[in-house]
Amino acid sequence: AISLARQVVIVGDHEQVSPLAVGQDVTTVDNRIRMHLEGIPNCDLYDGRMSIYDLARQSFGGLICLREHFRCTTDIIQFSNYLSYNGNIRPLRDDAVLDDQVIAYRVEGAARGGKTNRTEAEAIASMIVATTEFDQYDDLAFGVISMIGDEQALEIEQLLRRHMTTEAYVARRILCCRWRREDTCIRF
Numbered sequence: 001a002i003s004l005a006r007q008v009v010i011v012g013d014h015e016q017v018s019p020l021a022v023g024q025d026v027t028t029v030d031n032r033i034r035m036h037l038e039g040i041p042n043c044d045l046y047d048g049r050m051s052i053y054d055l056a057r058q059s060f061g062g063l064i065c066l067r068e069h070f071r072c073t074t075d076i077i078q079f080s081n082y083l084s085y086n087g088n089i090r091p092l093r094d095d096a097v098l099d100d101q102v103i104a105y106r107v108e109g110a111a112r113g114g115k116t117n118r119t120e121a122e123a124i125a126s127m128i129v130a131t132t133e134f135d136q137y138d139d140l141a142f143g144v145i146s147m148i149g150d151e152q153a154l155e156i157e158q159l160l161r162r163h164m165t166t167e168a169y170v171a172r173r174i175l176c177c178r179w180r181r182e183d184t185c186i187r188f
Helices: 026-036 052-059 074-084 118-131 150-163 166-171
Strands: 143-146 175-178
Touching: 118 150, 143 150, 150 166, 150 175
Parallel strands: 143 175
Antiparallel strands: none
């Protein structure tokens, strides 16, 4: 598609989600690349595991970094801002809805046992369940990002489902997932 255009603008972010080629038969794709893209520079990159943004970034350059962010509240975007963007992103969203969208809380005495930290999971689930009792949080979604891994996110999700009705869980649009630099899971 790019080769047909005179000019192309591709918007993306190499710090965000890239495709994972889920459901693709890698052997079939590799065979088609060999059959149809012979002689094309970097043809192995067209395997479905790389986004069109990543392909353009490697091939063309000419990047312009957009530094203003309006989708997430300041507290939420600041996590990614300092982790991935050297503090260069300027949040623009009005944060007047709530005072605290991100809560930093240290769980004392928590210890990791295998791939989960039960004490931490119970503390997080308890705070979320308690928060749902306050009117100011009505109609708001909740997200949990586990830095440990999938197992911890699942542990928190199971605790929340055990202590909340299905209706309340769905109404809060709760998402528990792990954070990975290569495919950031922030999908609120």
